[in-house]
Amino acid sequence: MPVSAASQSQAQRKHSFVEWGLIAVVIAYASLLLLGPLAAMVWGAFSEGFARFWSEITSPDVLHALKLTVLLGGGATALNTAFGLAIAWVLVRHQFKGKRFINGLVDLPFAVSPVIAGLMLILLFGRDGWLTPLADAIGLKLVFSVPGMLLATTFVSLPFVIREVMPILSQVGTQQEEAAYTLGASPWQTFLRVTLPTIRWGLLYGISLTLARALGEFGAVLVVSGGVSGLTETATLFIFRSLDDRNYVGAYSVALLLALISFVLLILIELFKARRVES
Amino acid sequence: MSIVLNQISKLYRSQVVVDRVSLEIEDGELFVLLGASGSGKSTILRMIAGLTPPTAGTIHLHGRDVTYLPAQQRDIGLVFQNYSIFRHLNVAENIEFGLSVRKIPANERARRRDELLDLVGLAGLGNRYAHQLSGGQQQRVALARALAHKPKVLLLDEPFGALDVKIRAQLRRSLKEIQRKLKVTTVLVTHEQEEAFELADRIGVIERGRLVEVGESQTLYNKPQTSFVATFLGAGTVLTGRVREGCARFGPVDLPIPDKTGVHEGGRIQVLIRPEHVVLSDESDSGGYVSMGRGRIIEERFTGPERRLRLLLPPLANTRQVAPAVPFGEEGVVIEAAIPAEGSLQNPEPYVRLKGWHLMKPPTPHLLAVAMDSEVDALRHSARWLVEKLDGCATFLTVIPSKGSRRIAEMEKGRGQAAFSRIESCLREGDFVTEVLAELREKSYEMLLLASALKRPSGPAGRFHSSSLSLERLLQQTTIPILLVQGGVEKISRILICTAAGEPGKVDVREGGRLARRLGAHVTLLHVRAKGNARVAAHLEQAAATLRTLEVEVDVRIRLAPDPAAGILAEIREGNHDLIVVGRPDPGSQKFLGDDDVTRQILSGTDRPVLIISSEIEADLWGAATFTSTVVQSQNRRGSV
Numbered sequence: 001m002p003v004s005a006a007s008q009s010q011a012q013r014k015h016s017f018v019e020w021g022l023i024a025v026v027i028a029y030a031s032l033l034l035l036g037p038l039a040a041m042v043w044g045a046f047s048e049g050f051a052r053f054w055s056e057i058t059s060p061d062v063l064h065a066l067k068l069t070v071l072l073g074g075g076a077t078a079l080n081t082a083f084g085l086a087i088a089w090v091l092v093r094h095q096f097k098g099k100r101f102i103n104g105l106v107d108l109p110f111a112v113s114p115v116i117a118g119l120m121l122i123l124l125f126g127r128d129g130w131l132t133p134l135a136d137a138i139g140l141k142l143v144f145s146v147p148g149m150l151l152a153t154t155f156v157s158l159p160f161v162i163r164e165v166m167p168i169l170s171q172v173g174t175q176q177e178e179a180a181y182t183l184g185a186s187p188w189q190t191f192l193r194v195t196l197p198t199i200r201w202g203l204l205y206g207i208s209l210t211l212a213r214a215l216g217e218f219g220a221v222l223v224v225s226g227g228v229s230g231l232t233e234t235a236t237l238f239i240f241r242s243l244d245d246r247n248y249v250g251a252y253s254v255a256l257l258l259a260l261i262s263f264v265l266l267i268l269i270e271l272f273k274a275r276r277v278e279s
Numbered sequence: 280m281s282i283v284l285n286q287i288s289k290l291y292r293s294q295v296v297v298d299r300v301s302l303e304i305e306d307g308e309l310f311v312l313l314g315a316s317g318s319g320k321s322t323i324l325r326m327i328a329g330l331t332p333p334t335a336g337t338i339h340l341h342g343r344d345v346t347y348l349p350a351q352q353r354d355i356g357l358v359f360q361n362y363s364i365f366r367h368l369n370v371a372e373n374i375e376f377g378l379s380v381r382k383i384p385a386n387e388r389a390r391r392r393d394e395l396l397d398l399v400g401l402a403g404l405g406n407r408y409a410h411q412l413s414g415g416q417q418q419r420v421a422l423a424r425a426l427a428h429k430p431k432v433l434l435l436d437e438p439f440g441a442l443d444v445k446i447r448a449q450l451r452r453s454l455k456e457i458q459r460k461l462k463v464t465t466v467l468v469t470h471e472q473e474e475a476f477e478l479a480d481r482i483g484v485i486e487r488g489r490l491v492e493v494g495e496s497q498t499l500y501n502k503p504q505t506s507f508v509a510t511f512l513g514a515g516t517v518l519t520g521r522v523r524e525g526c527a528r529f530g531p532v533d534l535p536i537p538d539k540t541g542v543h544e545g546g547r548i549q550v551l552i553r554p555e556h557v558v559l560s561d562e563s564d565s566g567g568y569v570s571m572g573r574g575r576i577i578e579e580r581f582t583g584p585e586r587r588l589r590l591l592l593p594p595l596a597n598t599r600q601v602a603p604a605v606p607f608g609e610e611g612v613v614i615e616a617a618i619p620a621e622g623s624l625q626n627p628e629p630y631v632r633l634k635g636w637h638l639m640k641p642p643t644p645h646l647l648a649v650a651m652d653s654e655v656d657a658l659r660h661s662a663r664w665l666v667e668k669l670d671g672c673a674t675f676l677t678v679i680p681s682k683g684s685r686r687i688a689e690m691e692k693g694r695g696q697a698a699f700s701r702i703e704s705c706l707r708e709g710d711f712v713t714e715v716l717a718e719l720r721e722k723s724y725e726m727l728l729l730a731s732a733l734k735r736p737s738g739p740a741g742r743f744h745s746s747s748l749s750l751e752r753l754l755q756q757t758t759i760p761i762l763l764v765q766g767g768v769e770k771i772s773r774i775l776i777c778t779a780a781g782e783p784g785k786v787d788v789r790e791g792g793r794l795a796r797r798l799g800a801h802v803t804l805l806h807v808r809a810k811g812n813a814r815v816a817a818h819l820e821q822a823a824a825t826l827r828t829l830e831v832e833v834d835v836r837i838r839l840a841p842d843p844a845a846g847i848l849a850e851i852r853e854g855n856h857d858l859i860v861v862g863r864p865d866p867g868s869q870k871f872l873g874d875d876d877v878t879r880q881i882l883s884g885t886d887r888p889v890l891i892i893s894s895e896i897e898a899d900l901w902g903a904a905t906f907t908s909t910v911v912q913s914q915n916r917r918g919s920v
Contacts, residue, residue, distance in 0.1 A: 175363045178330050179421075181350040182357040183377035184428060193380075197367040 041259065044252030056253040061229050065238040065254070068146070072221070072234060073214040076153040080210050084161030085203070091162070092169040109158045117155050118223025121148060144226040149234070152220035157213040164206030168199045168276075201276035208269045212262060280342070281306045281432060281464035282327060287336030289322050289488075295720065296322050298488040299336070307462040309455070311475040314485030315511075320468045323485070324434050327466065329353045341431055353432075356425030356463075360437040362417040364409050370396070370420050371405035377428035395423040398457060415446040422454070426461070433458070435467040439474065451477055472512050476500070484508050501553075502637055509551040509639065510602045514587070516552040516614050517601035519641065521545060527638050530595025530612075532571060536638055546670055549601065549639040554587060556635035557616035561626045568632035574614060575628050577606065581620060588616045590631055599830065644671035648702075648728040649678065649715055657767035658730040661888070662702060664768055665728070669797050672701040674722070678714045679706065712752045719757055727753070727761045754863055758893040760790060766886045768858075771798050775856040777847050777881070778806045778819070787892040791860035792826040794890070801832045803854055807846030808839060844880035851885050859885065863893040 045053050056062065091103055109117065124131045125142035135142050142148035176198065180190040196203075218236040225232035227241065235254055242251035282304040289297040297319045304310045314320040325331040327338060329350035337346045345353050356377075364373050374395050378388045396402045399419040409417060418438055425433060438454070439447040455478055458465050469475055475482050476496045483493045484507075492499060492508045503509040506517045520529035527534045527548045534550060536542055558568055574590030589603065592612045605613050614631055618624070646669075648662040662673045707714040719727065729750065753761065762768075776791040788804070795802045804819055804826070816837060823833045840846030851859060864878050882889055 175359050175361060176365060178328075178350070179357060179359065179363045179365075179424075180376070180380075181330065182328055182353075182355055182434075183380065183424065184351050185376070185380040186351060189380050193376075194365060197365075200367075 038259065041252055041256050044248060045256045047252075048249055052249055053253045056250045057257060059250075061233070062235075062238060062250070062254055064230050065233045065235045066257070068149075068233065069215060069235040069258075071146075072150055072153045072217075073211055075150050076157050076214040077207060077211045079150075079154050080158055080161050081203070081207055084158070084206065084210075085165060088162045088165040088169055092166055093174070106159050106162050109156050114152075114156050114217065114219035114221075115223055118152050118220035121152055121155075121220075121224050143224060144228070144232060146232065148224045149221050149232060152224045153214045153217050156217055156220050157210045160209040160213065161203065161206035164202045164209070164276075165199055168202040169195075172198050201272050205269060205272040205276050208265055208272060212265045212269070215258065215261060215265075280304065281308070281340065282310075282466065283339040284323070284327070285337045285339070287323070287326055287333040287338060289319070289326065289331065290334045290720075296488050297326070297333070299721075300485075300488075300490045301336075302483060302490060302493065304464060304466065305480075306464055308480045309458050309465045309467065309478055311479035311482045312466060312468045312485055313472065313475040313482050313511075314470060316470055318485045319488035320470075320485045321436055322488075324436050324466060324468050327432070328355055328357050328434050330357075354428075354430050355432045355434055356428070356430035357434045358418065358421045358425050358436065358438045360440040362409065362414065362421065362441070364417055364420045364424065366409045368408075369405065370401065370407050370412070373420055374405075374423045374427050376424060381428060391427060395427055398426075398460075399423045400453065413446075414442050415450055418442065418450060419453075422457070426457075426463070431464065433463045433465040435465065437469055438467070440469075447474075454478065484511060486511075503551065504639060505642065506549055506551070506601050506639060509637075514554050514603075514615050516603065516612075517549055517639075518552075518595075518612065519547055519549050519599045519601055520595075521597050522548050529598045532569060532595070534569065534636060534638060542640060547641050549641050551637040551639060552614065552633060553635070553637075554615045554617035556633055557614060558632040558634050559588070559590075559616055559618060559624060559629040560632070561624060561629055563630055565630075565632055568634050569636075571614065571631040571633060573628050574631045576624075577609070577613070584620060585617045586620050586622075588618065590614045590616060590629075592631060605828075644669050644725040645722075646671060646673040646726045646728055647676060647715075647718060647722075647724040648673055649676045650730050655730070658728060658764055659702075661762075661764040661768035662728055665762075666701050668771075671725075673703075673728075674718075674724075675702055675704045676715065676718055677704070677706050678711045679708055680710075712749050712756070715753060716756055719759060724759060727757070727759050729753075729761060729763050730765075754891065754893075758863075760893070761891045763882065763889045763891070765888050768888050771857040771888075772800050773854065773856045774798075774800045774802045774858045774860060775847075775851060775854060776802060776804050776860040778804065778822070778862075787860055787862045788822045788825060790892050791890070792829045792831050794858075794860075795826070795831045796829045800857070801834075802826055803850075803856065804833060804835045805847065805850050806835075806837045807843045807850075808837065844877045844884065847877070847881055848884040851887060856887065858888050858890060860890045860892060863891050 057066075087102075087106065091099065091106075122143060123129060125135055125148060126132070127143075129143075140147060142151065176194050177190050180194045181187075185193065216236065217234075218240070221234055222237060222240070225234070225237065227233050227237045229238070229241065233241070235258055239251045239254050239258075242248070242254070280303050282302070284300055284302040286299045286301050287297060288295065288299050300323060302310075312320040312323060322331060326333045327340075329345065329348060329352075333346065337344060339345065340353060340355070350357075364370075365376065368376070371392050374392045375388045378391060383391075392405065393402070396405060399422055401416060401419055401423070404412070404416070409420075412420065422438070435454075439450055442450065451474065467474075467478060479496055481493060481495055482499055484491045484499065486507055492504050499508055500512050503512065509515060509517055518529050520527055522528070522536070522542055522544055523533075525536065525539070525544075527536055527550060529550060536548070542548065558566075560566075572592055574592040576588055577591045578587075578589035580587040590613070591605075591609060592614060594611045598612065600612055603613055603615055605611065616631070646662060646665060648658050650658050659675065662675065665671070666673045705718075707718060715727075750761075750763075774791060774795050776788055778787075792802065794800075804822055806815055806819055808815065816835075819835045819837065823835050826833045836850065838846045838850060840849065847859070850856075859881060861878050861881060864876055878891065
């Protein structure tokens with residue numbers, strides 16, 4: 001039946017035409033939103049030559065801001081990894097009253113704007129804050145200082161590790177751990193040698209998401225830090241200030257550097273995600 | 280002794296999962312715990328392993344009390360049903376796991392690992408990961424891993440459950456071989472009878488958390504003690520008859536009783552007939568076998584080496600079928616028989632003869648009688664009467680408040696009176712309801728007898744109040760049938776089963792019917808409504824049919840009355856009933872035993888004994904003996920809908 005075969009291939013052609021059209025739309029949309037700004041950023045950073053770019057990113061303010069960003073990102077990630085694992089463990093493996101409430105509370109940092117998170121910290125630890133006497137008593141200054149910024153960054157990046165680890169923990173169940181117990185492994189040995197390897201890809205995925213979020217944090221840190229250059233200024237805060245000061249090359253240069261770091265993280269994230277799905 | 284379990288129990292939220300299991304397992308023995316899913320067998324294994332703490336009882340492994348030791352210190356190996364080998368480690372690392380956590384040097388580990396790989400037949404596969412292995416190979420790895428540290432006890436939780444039939448048979452053989460070679464004490468949990476027979480040195484049969492019977496495969500198959508084990512292990516026919524003139528009588532058939540201990544004239548007795556013990560022939564000559572008469576073939580199945588037949592025989596007097604089920608709408612006795620596959624019967628109604636059988640004594644119901652106040656005599660009298668009628672035994676419990684010992688003297692007096700072999704007395708100290716519940720939990724009872732009820736305040740107000748409160752709490756916290764003897768039980772020849780609202784409850788009809796059968800009483804099924812309703816009539820008729828299958832005389836009454844309680848009370852007065860059966864009010868409802876609650880009104884309005892039956896009841900009144908008949912009835916009911 002040559003006629004119907006011809007009409008079929010025609011339909012196929014039509015079909016693939018629509019398909020290609022849709023793909024083109026997607027690519028156009030992505031380039032407009034992603035590649036365009038990226039190109040503009042590269043253009044802006046190198047508009048006055050590489051030497052200018054280099055001097056911008058090696059200036060003391062920028063170096064300090066980058067150092068602080070890495071410190072905050074690393075610190076928040078470490079805190080959220082340790083406590084996130086513990087929280088995920090408790091939420092999956094234990095039954096207690098108020099479990100659903102706490103489980104819901106974990107998503108709070110997603111729901112609350114980072115600026116409001118920062119304001120909450122000011123309310124707690126600022127001048128005449130509710131917990132200020134307590135912080136003073138142990139000699140900790142939280143507002144307009146690095147510890148407060150760390151707290152803010154930790155808060156906004158809290159859910160990632162918990163939300164990535166929880167489904168894996170509940171999926172693998174307790175049987176492997178119980179098998180390890182009967183083989184003589186202590187709970188700690190079991191955690192290190194059985195549980196951790198089982199959840200490692202999900203955990204790493206969660207950790208990289210946490211780090212990405214922490215490095216890019218702006219609102220909460222801005223409110224808490226006050227943005228004192230050379231003291232409490234992170235990379236994102238530096239970009240913000242440079243734009244204000246019409247130092248466009250500086251802003252674009254640091255932005256490009258942050259984008260590069262994000263790109264590396266993105267590759268890692270995709271890698272971990274693939275391994276997580278595999279296992 | 281490798282493993283000694285002493286009265287271990289496990290409760291999950293007051294639900295008994297394992298019920299006072301005691302067991303001793305010899306060194307080097309392969310012991311199989313056999314039970315249906317949900318029977319608690321895996322929980323027992325987990326308690327031995329130390330993964331689940333027992334609620335009560337003790338566990339000894341090789342003479343050491345391990346009840347409170349964690350799994351790590353018990354020196355055991357465990358294999359789960361689902362492949363639990365570590366997926367991030369390869370086969371060799373899996374096997375070495377137990378050794379490396381013990382810090383055993385690498386060269387020794389490698390030697391042991393190779394030994395085990397050889398033992399389980401996986402030599403050369405040490406570098407593979409779980410996803411590169413078949414299910415059978417994974418279970419072999421799990422077995423090798425569990426054996427690596429040379430445990431004294433090996434525990435296997437349905438290890439072949441997830442494998443296909445052919446591999447299962449292979450693995451069973453290797454397991455048996457390995458177990459023989461290493462002589463390691465092994466406990467295997469399974470729901471498969473065939474597996475148990477093939478592997479076990481001894482089998483323990485678990486039913487609803489209780490260890491029903493322990494024995495060698497052949498003993499359990501040929502000479503089971505209970506009808507549950509008889510029907511759980513293999514096919515066969517179980518009938519209940521009576522002891523007459525020193526013989527077990529099933530209609531026209533008299534079977535000699537080899538062991539007469541515990542058997543008394545007129546008591547119930549059961550017979551198990553395995554299919555292979557039934558001889559079918561076309562000729563009437565009995566050939567020295569016991570003749571059952573002629574049967575009609577109603578079912579025929581080809582199973583390979585043999586053909587399974589079911590024959591329907593005419594009803595036998597004073598005989599009740601326990602298993603298999605009589606098809607709905609048929610009357611008579613069904614006998615399961617087996618003939619060689621190539622054999623054939625000319626006659627569709629062959630002569631049925633027995634060349635072998637096994638007699639069993641049915642379990643006796645155990646009653647708990649508790650005096651709530653001073654009405655001890657009526658209670659004691661009723662308990663004695665029921666024990667005699669039901670062929671059971673009873674415990675007489677007195678609860679005294681821990682402080683006052685005022686009652687002890689009274690109690691001692693009561694104990695003197697209890698010189699009746701089937702009633703024993705016991706005394707507990709503490710809160711009344713708490714102690715009664717504890718007693719019910721610790722031992723197994725089929726019915727709770729209480730003397731007083733929710734009377735309208737006639738005596739001192741305080742007395743009324745406390746006893747009615749106690750009953751309320753008991754009804755809320757237990758599902759055991761509660762018989763309020765009120766004025767006392769002297770004869771029960773007419774039973775009224777009330778189905779006040781909605782359709783007749785299945786459980787109260789069934790349990791009331793069982794009681795009627797045991798007492799030889801007549802049953803009236805009553806439904807009270809403000810208006811007539813054809814659908815209710817159909818439901819009642821169905822319930823009556825259920826009762827008739829229990830060989831109970833039934834009549835059905837629908838009363839028109841504006842108020843259910845008033846209707847029931849009027850019926851009690853007119854019909855002169857000796858016992859009233861009502862469903863337990865829903866403990867969740869706001870009106871639970873409130874003033875306008877039907878149950879409460881009935882209790883207040885009559886001095887006749889009242890039996891309150893919960894619809895949540897799981898264990899039936901007469902224990903395992905009638906377990907299969909429960910199944911029979913529910914099938915019948917389904918058939919008639």
